[in-house]
Each structure stands twice: as C-alpha cells, then as structure tokens.
Amino acid sequence: xxxxxxxxxxxxxxxxxxxxxxxxxxxxxxxxxxxxxxxxxxxxxxxxxxxxxxxxxxxxxxxxxxxxxxxxxxxxxxxxxxxxxxxxxxxxxxxxxxxxxxxxxxxxxxxxxxxxxxxxxxxxxxxxxxxxxxxxxxxxxxxxxxxxxxxxxxxxxxxxxxxxxxxxxxxxxxxxxxxxxxxxxxxxxxxxxxxxxxxxxxxxxxxxxxxxxxxxxxxxxxxxxxxxx
Amino acid sequence: xxxxxxxxxxxxxxxxxxxxxxxxxxxxxxxxxxxxxxxxxxxxxxxxxxxxxxxxxxxxxxxxxxxxxxxxxxxxxxxxxxxxxxxxxxxxxxxxxxxxxxxxxxxxxxxxxxxxxxxxxxxxxxxxxxxxxxxxxxxxxxxxxxxxxxxxxxxxxxxxxxxxxxxxxxxxxxxxxxxxxxxxx
Numbered sequence: 001x002x003x004x005x006x007x008x009x010x011x012x013x014x015x016x017x018x019x020x021x022x023x024x025x026x027x028x029x030x031x032x033x034x035x036x037x038x039x040x041x042x043x044x045x046x047x048x049x050x051x052x053x054x055x056x057x058x059x060x061x062x063x064x065x066x067x068x069x070x071x072x073x074x075x076x077x078x079x080x081x082x083x084x085x086x087x088x089x090x091x092x093x094x095x096x097x098x099x100x101x102x103x104x105x106x107x108x109x110x111x112x113x114x115x116x117x118x119x120x121x122x123x124x125x126x127x128x129x130x131x132x133x134x135x136x137x138x139x140x141x142x143x144x145x146x147x148x149x150x151x152x153x154x155x156x157x158x159x160x161x162x163x164x165x166x167x168x169x170x171x172x173x174x175x176x177x178x179x180x181x182x183x184x185x186x187x188x189x190x191x192x193x194x195x196x197x198x199x200x201x202x203x204x205x206x207x208x209x210x211x212x213x214x215x216x217x218x219x220x221x222x223x224x225x226x227x228x229x
Numbered sequence: 230x231x232x233x234x235x236x237x238x239x240x241x242x243x244x245x246x247x248x249x250x251x252x253x254x255x256x257x258x259x260x261x262x263x264x265x266x267x268x269x270x271x272x273x274x275x276x277x278x279x280x281x282x283x284x285x286x287x288x289x290x291x292x293x294x295x296x297x298x299x300x301x302x303x304x305x306x307x308x309x310x311x312x313x314x315x316x317x318x319x320x321x322x323x324x325x326x327x328x329x330x331x332x333x334x335x336x337x338x339x340x341x342x343x344x345x346x347x348x349x350x351x352x353x354x355x356x357x358x359x360x361x362x363x364x365x366x367x368x369x370x371x372x373x374x375x376x377x378x379x380x381x382x383x384x385x386x387x388x389x390x391x392x393x394x395x396x397x398x399x400x401x402x403x404x405x406x407x408x409x410x411x412x413x414x
Contacts, residue, residue: 019311037310041317048321055322062315068305069312070260071253073277075302077284081295096356101349108344109337116333126337130345133313138275148319149326153334155317157342165346172350179354187346190309216278223273 008061011044011053015062018043032163035191037155073134076212083209093178094206098213101186102221105130121146128218129153132189135215139222154189161188162195169199181206186214245297252301259284 022036032038048058080087087094106127113123124145128136133154140150165184174180177200184192184199185207193211197204245251263283264276272279287293320326326334 015311015314019314035310037313037317040311040314044314044318045321048318055319058318059315065312066315068257070264070275070277070280071256072305072309072312073275074256074260074263074280074284075298075305077281077288078295078298078302079306080281080285081288084289093353093357097349097353100352100356101345104348104352105341105345108341108348112337112341116337118333118337122330126341129338129341133309133316134277137316138277148316148323149334151313151316152320153338155313156335156338160338161342161346164343168346168350172347172354174350174354176354176357178357179350182353183346183350186349187342216281219275219278227273 007053008057010061011058012061014047015040015044015065032159035159037191038159041155069134069137079208080212083205086205087209090178094209094213097178097182097186098210098217101130101182101210102214102217105186120144122149125149126153128222129157130186130189131215131218132211135219139218142219142222142226144226158188158191162191165192165195166199177202178206182210185210189215242297249300249304252298253305254301256280256284256298256301256305 019036019040022034022039025039026034026036044058047053048055109123109126109129112118113126118126121144124143125140125147127143127145128139128150131139131154133151136150136154137147140147161184165188168183169180172183174183180199181196181203184196184203188195189211193204193207196207245255260277260280263280266272267274267276267279284298288295
C-alpha cells in the first residue's frame, strides 16, 4: 500500500453514506427498525465482521465523530434555555421526577446485575443506561465501566423504550403531561423525547428537560462515587 | 473608526447568525476551552458539562443571544445518533458479547427499561395528584386518556387502534417547531 492509508476514510464514508441514507428512508418510513442509529450500527458492524476488518482501523477514520460529542453536550444549553419558563414554574415536580427516575434506574440496575451475576465492570456499565449518550459515556468511565458497552445499552434502551412507550400509555392510568413526559425522558432518553414530541408538545418539552437534567445528575453522582472510591 | 467597528460587528453577527457551521464551531470552541479549564484545575466534571453550564449562564445573563447558537445547536442535537456510531460499533472487538453474555444484556435492557419507564411514570403521576391537592395549577395532558384496550373483541380492537393512530398523527403535526424533536440518539 502507498504512503496514504485510505481504508479508514472508506469506513468514514460508509458510515456517513449509510447514516444519511437511513435518515432519508426514516423520514418517509418511520418504524423502530428503520431508525438511522440502528441501521447504521448494523450495517457498519456487519461490514466490519464481513470484511474481517479491525475496529482499530474503523475508529481511525471515525474518531472525530466521537470528539463532536463534547460540543453536542454543550449544545443542550439551548433547549434548557428555551424551556426556562416550564422549568421555573414546575421545578418541584421536575426535580421529584428526575430524582425518583434516577433512583429507580440505579436500583433496577443493581437488582438486574445481581440476578444475572454480572461482573463489577459490567454492572458499572449498566448503571447509566437510562441517560442520554454523552452523559452516559462520561458516567460509565467514572464508575469504572466499559464505555462501549454502555453506548450499546443506552442505544438499545432508547430504541426499546421509544417503541414500547405508546403501548404502555394505553395500559397505564397517566393523566398528566409530567408523567407521560417523565416516562419517555427518563426511560428512553433521545428517541423517547422524539416520540414524546409526537404525542404532544408539552410531553416533548417535559421529556427533553428531564432527559438532560437526569444526565447531568448522573454524571455528578458518578463523579462523587469516583472520588469516594 | 467607531463606524467601521460597528460595521464589522454587524457583519460578524450576520455571518454567525446565518451559518450553522460557524455556530457549531462556536460551540466547539466553548467545549475546548472548558475542557482545558477542567484539565488544568482538576475540576471533577467532564468539559462538556462545564461548557453546558457556562453557556446556560451566558444565555440567561443575556451576554449572547440564542440566535448565535440556535442553528448549530439544533443540528448537533439532531445528528446526535451519528456521533455514537463508533462507540456502538466497538462491540465487534468484544467477542464475549456474541453468546450468553449478549442474551444477559438483552434481558437487562428489556427489564431495566420497562421498570424505569413504568416506575417513573407512576411515581410522577402520584406526586402530581398529591401536589394538585395542595392547590397548585399544573397543565393536564391535552391528549385524552385512551383507557384499556378492548382486547377481547377483535373488531372493536381494530377500530380502536385505527383511531388512536390517527390521534397520534394529528398530535405529531402539532408538535412541529419544537427544538428537541427528531432522532436524538
């Protein structure tokens, strides 16, 4: 091979082409299994396995995508600023929902890890699964988890939560936008917020606010745990 | 002199407000500066979270206008899924996931997500009823409760599903124009 190693750039091109193609498909045919995240992940993983390529090669072309996670976290300032009235008026119930949701999430991770006999590192990767990705990966690192495993768990929690949420609404006696929004924002983060926006404007706003603050709270909690250890 | 300065300021403002790439670069610079501050001072926070707080403070303080970052921030949030793909693909270098451990994690995701969603929703709903008892006004959902599915009657069930689907579609039109609306991750 020549001096210029073009294989990593091919992986980047594949990722971008599949991602934007999948977005176009999703905009006319929105189903949980046409979700751009799922399709891009499946195609890229399938191609890596099929060509017996190494992940190292893949990540050399695509690691700048992960660097953008930092600025994307900063970008969440805008939705918080835009929802400041909603937050100011209802901070009590929002705080309550976030704290309750985080406790349930941590408690359930603990019980599941015990029931499935997971190792401590796997358990630490499971804790932040209910929060949005940039925060989850940061929290997982602090807790001594495996960030890649957390990324997968977060992604599939979002997919599953968003697709099952509508059915849950039929069975649960929920009267308020706060309960509906909290359900999607806490359980299914990003994809859940998108779903909540389809159900109602207020539901979407509540879900978005809860998702972001749950993320911040979990990172803060994970940092405290890290310093304590 | 003063005139040319104000002209420069105005053209900069127009450039930033019209370009999502410049706005993303602005967010990137905010993050990079905060990351350096975190590394130097040993603050126990990721740089992104510090940047988030700094930017909220700047917006609330009126130091910068939301129109300076709006397009860039919405684009970044809109394409969040793309930025996780490399982390998600990393599982191919962990052969232990193809097997019993993978099944364990599927169970963990299903059980964990269901319990978080159901638990959070019920607790918040109970708390809301309690708070409303204390004479507070909170918005009640504009979507009317759908009630129980008529599972035993297939004909009725088909009508029911059709109705609730069209109700959802109507709701999705109303929800347009929200900043956090499409495929976050």
